[in-house]
Amino acid sequence: MSAADVTICIPAWHAEPFIARTLACARAQTHKNLRILVSVDQSTDGTEAVCRSQAAEDSRIEVRVQKERLGWSRNANFLLSQVDTEFCFLYFHDDIIAPNYTERLRQTLLDDRDVYSAHCDVEVFGGMQAIYPGIDCSGKPAERLIRLLLAPDQQWVPLRGLMRSELIAQGQRFPVIAGDGFWRFHPYMVKLVAAGPAKRVPEILYRLWDRPKSMTKEWGSEVRTSLLSGQQQSARLCLEIIRRLTLPKAEQQLVVFCLYLCLMTWTRHYQPPDIPLVAPDVISPAFRALRLPSDVSSIGADLFEEVLRVYGALLTLEAKHEGQQGNLPSALRNIAAALSLNPTEAAAHWDLRKMLLDEGQQLTATAVRHRIRMLRDEPKA
Numbered sequence: 001m002s003a004a005d006v007t008i009c010i011p012a013w014h015a016e017p018f019i020a021r022t023l024a025c026a027r028a029q030t031h032k033n034l035r036i037l038v039s040v041d042q043s044t045d046g047t048e049a050v051c052r053s054q055a056a057e058d059s060r061i062e063v064r065v066q067k068e069r070l071g072w073s074r075n076a077n078f079l080l081s082q083v084d085t086e087f088c089f090l091y092f093h094d095d096i097i098a099p100n101y102t103e104r105l106r107q108t109l110l111d112d113r114d115v116y117s118a119h120c121d122v123e124v125f126g127g128m129q130a131i132y133p134g135i136d137c138s139g140k141p142a143e144r145l146i147r148l149l150l151a152p153d154q155q156w157v158p159l160r161g162l163m164r165s166e167l168i169a170q171g172q173r174f175p176v177i178a179g180d181g182f183w184r185f186h187p188y189m190v191k192l193v194a195a196g197p198a199k200r201v202p203e204i205l206y207r208l209w210d211r212p213k214s215m216t217k218e219w220g221s222e223v224r225t226s227l228l229s230g231q232q233q234s235a236r237l238c239l240e241i242i243r244r245l246t247l248p249k250a251e252q253q254l255v256v257f258c259l260y261l262c263l264m265t266w267t268r269h270y271q272p273p274d275i276p277l278v279a280p281d282v283i284s285p286a287f288r289a290l291r292l293p294s295d296v297s298s299i300g301a302d303l304f305e306e307v308l309r310v311y312g313a314l315l316t317l318e319a320k321h322e323g324q325q326g327n328l329p330s331a332l333r334n335i336a337a338a339l340s341l342n343p344t345e346a347a348a349h350w351d352l353r354k355m356l357l358d359e360g361q362q363l364t365a366t367a368v369r370h371r372i373r374m375l376r377d378e379p380k381a
Contacts, residue, residue: 004035004060006102006162007088009079011072013041015093016050018209023054023061025096031103036061039079042069073174073184080168089162096207105162108201116196119161120203126210132157134200137193142251143299144193145242149258150303150310152265155189158198160206167195175237178230182266187237190259194241227270228282235263235284250295254307260287261310268317273324312342 008026012019019038026036038055040048040063048065055061064082066075076090087106091097101120108118124130134157137144148155163172172191174184192198242255264280264287271278280287292311296304319334 002033004033005086006031006033006106007035007037007083007085007165008091008102009076009083009088010036010038010091010093011041011075011079012038012043012047012051012093013072013075014043014045015047016043016045018094019047019050020054022091022093022095023051025099026091027054027058027060028099029097029102030100031106034060034102035085037064037079037082038062039064039066039075041066041071041075071176072180073176077173077176080173083165083168086165087162088165088168090159092160092208094209094211095160096209098205098207101205102162104201104203104205108199109162109164112199114197115199116167117158117161117163117192117198118201119158119198120201120205122157122160123204123207124210125207127212128210131204133202134158134161135198136200137198139197141194141245142247142255143303144197145190145255146258146299146303146307148189148193148198149255149262150306152262152310155185155262158192158200159185159189160208161198163192167192170195175233177233177237178226181226181230183230183234186234186263187241190238190241194245227267228278231263231267231283235259235286238263239284239286248298250293251298253293254296254299256286257290257293258307258310260284260290261307261314265310265314265317268314268321271321273321276325277318277321308341312338315341 008029010022010026012022015022023036023038026034036058038051038061040051048063051061051063055063064078066078070078079090080088087109089102089105105118105120109115119134121134122132124132132154135147135151135154137147137158139147148158172188172195174188177184238259239256242252242259245252247255260280263283267278267283280290292307296307315334315338319331319338322328322331322334
């Protein structure tokens, strides 16, 4: 067998019930020249024993055991620091990869030296069943970043991809900010896509297990306590990466606007409904009085339409929150703005329907148009 050219990095913690399956998937890869590196974060179960048992059967498996609890980000960073092969990828300890996962993504990177990372589509199984397509982040840096930031619900898909290990030497790491909430992914992914194209392989080669006690399932209230500080630090780090690219002014303004859409969408999802909306400039001063840039000629009409769609979806989220707070005039203004950006925004139509019915109005096209016209004349709250 030739020397390994791909490192599979597996950060593991309390994984005894499923880590054997994870390692079996890694060992079954059709591309055999692998280094399978497992870092067992301080655990009280049998994770280490299962890993060492499989390592005794397969010399490609190396097991590291942490003497103190690192948390997911620092454990993943430890693994990245140990990579000495041309390619590597992070393999989450409870997921499943197809036998040809490594072979297909490695060949994608071999076929095009300009591509820095490759990822596939992801199927979610378990508590939820869904298919998440990858994001084809191609083109110049601004276009790549915009495509990434306009898909806030899919940014974790390219994370589960193969990358050139030269990126690690350039500082590709997870920031350790406000614990291990979702915000640590944003600077990591912005840095990855800023470095070079992230190519989508349109095949389902990775399966994500949606299980009750997974890391993301347990965010909940714990994430809410660190939400503001995590998002503030994430915004600062992302803006530093964007500004180092020295983009033309119009492109930088548009990328920053898309960063605003991404981070505020996540913030709105996790913000408790019983408190007023967090102002954008609380997350970052760069988001103060931010407006949709007027010069969007550099990105093309299709991508700009996607900007409008995501902006409309964010306004609809904010309208829903305002409605829950009892601030109907503000909620209706946001719905009207969302529909002006994207007339087919389903959630905006539903929320407008509910609000009109709550007001006792008949749901007719005339009533809707009349209510929206009235909004233009009402003073802002």
